[in-house]
Amino acid sequence: MSLHVPEKNWFRAPEGAEKLWIGVALVWCFVMSLMMPYWHFRGKQNAKGETYAVSAEAFMERTQQFVADNRVGEIDGVPVVEPAPGSDAYLVARMWDWYPILKLREGETYRIHMSSTDLNHGFSLQPMNMNFQVLPGYDHVITMTPTTTGEFPIICNEFCGIGHDRMIGKIIVE
């Protein structure tokens, strides 16, 4: 009778199977709620969103300094940079490339600073399919430990104009 006024005194507690289902569903909701803090402390993959304010100019300057200090080569005109294990690395997202190419060591941990100098961009590392948002004005720090070796393309997965699909970067792990 969903189209009509309900009978008087319709207010009553759930009973029988309905009550059971509400209880089961509530327990499941709590399980899902607790999984996130559990994984935060015990899991190895978290998006903690460590962030600092930064201007596009300042971030570009830090990246250039980082490239000058740690440059080990060049691929197609893009510098290849190898930071010391445990140190800070910088990655600029801009229309339409990722700068520079990072060379990392398997099993070592790096603090990768990511920011944009123009629009929103999306850091998407393939084929692991790990995705993080990159914004202008925000220095987003991802602490990452590569556990497989090879060359991994970074694609942009946030729309950033006509060259969006050609914005491909690279991380090399040895």
Add this chain to the structure above:
Amino acid sequence: MSTVSTNSAALDSPGADSRTCGTTGLKVCLAAQRFIKLNAVAALVFLLLGGIAAILLALTRWQAVHLLPVDWFYRIITFHGLNMLIFWILFFEVAVLYFAATIPLKSRLFSRPVAWVSFGMMLVGAVMTNVVILQGKADVMMTSYLPLLAHPLFYLGIILVAVGTLIAVFNFFATLFIAKRDKTYEGSLPLVTYGAMAAAVIAVITLLHGAIVMVPTFTYSLGWTPEPDPMWYRMIWWGLGHMSQQVNVAAMVAIWYLIGYLAVGAKPVNETVCRGAFILYILFINLAAAHHLLVDPGVSPAWKMWNTSYAMYLAVLASMIHAFTVPASVEIAMREKGHSRGIFGWITALPWRNPGFSAAALSLVIFGFVGGITGVTLGTQQINIIAHNTMRIPGHFHATVVGGTTLAFMGLTYYVIPLIFQRDFIWRGMARVQPWLFGGGILLVSFGMSFAGSLGVSRRVHDIEYAGAYGPAAHLFLGLMGIGAIIAVFSLVAFVLMCVGTVLFGRKIEGRAMADWGVAESTVEAKPGSLAHAHWAMKGTMALTSVFLLCFAVYYFANWKALADVWPVQ
């Protein structure tokens, strides 16, 4: 001086403009009827535009076809998103609100001029936005994330649609007020009106977010004010973008209850439970903006966890409650009609050839099993790392908004046109298969997108070949999406043609009942009301919801496993 009676909300008062429906015997306010018609017709036009855009997009992302050039691809995505997610759905929801506030309450519409202003603003806004997009001045996606900037008229158009909708929502609440004041009904609101009211409350909160984010963006695009912060924009925009989808959920659930009643005679097992679940939506769904910021900088993990779980998943609980109460009400009604064989015997006796019913039933299954399960899982804070901005996201929301909401709205249209436009449907055979084609097509689209996304394919990208990262499996799934889209869009176009054809050429219904789509029949063993206090009689529903919970848990934990396999990251 006019007498009190002509201003009364009651439709049986002297001077009230109304007619009596030949099918249901309900009084229909003629002003409400006019605006239900206008808004429903506008909705169908935007649905058709969005559907044409959909097929162009699907045939572009299907790499073997790759139809559109790059600039038109991004233009048409922007167009598709706004027409489907905003214009089609908002216009239809306004029609639902005008229906729910008047006919079940035997009330007149509060104000005809206010309804005109609302409709005019929404229509001008929607047309303005579409023209600006097609002129190529707003290739910014529906989300228009700053610092991307569109032509000022793009934002102004969206603001007009939002304010126009708010005015319609005001008209809805004012109608509820005068109906209560003039006692056009006794007791509590009917459940359908109650659900529509929940949708309207959420709509107000949603549209205020829209105003907060769109007005400064509009003034910035004119050069009057400084640029809003891009992260602030994302957070508030999703207060509009995600929450507006919860308006759809509430409206869709109200329609499930309505069609359950129309086609099967179903009656809620416990009104308190159904209404309580709508309250949970209102209270907790406004946290949903966080779902889009899970891998963003600037917001803490605690903020992400609390908000993305809608405060311990209490809005998910609401949907899980409806997922039980809707089929339970149908099952009890069927068992009372004498279809009591085994656990599932009642299911085979349901009126599956009734397109209104089959659309609502498929909507419930697709929304729950595909849209709901994927949505909660992808919106888990850490799991979002392997899902954010991939094709898994459109894979999820095509199951909720298209397979769920749009299909439910289509189902309701099979009743709206005979009852409000007073025409019997043409092409009735086509109508009976249309929901099945649409549901099947959308399932293929959703699966194709989700699996491609699991392989890392990004959403909103013209060409995946440059990356050199995707193998034949990803291409296969994009092809599956393309085939699904062809089926779904074929069904959508057939639906719109049937509706337009019926409104123009359908056999007129004046003073007689509509041609019935088919309802659940009673057998000789029927015992009406016999199960009113049988609290364990819904055996089939218990079995189905158990299967649902099992699927949910398997998918959820499989995703934690997939997450555990990627590089450690903090």
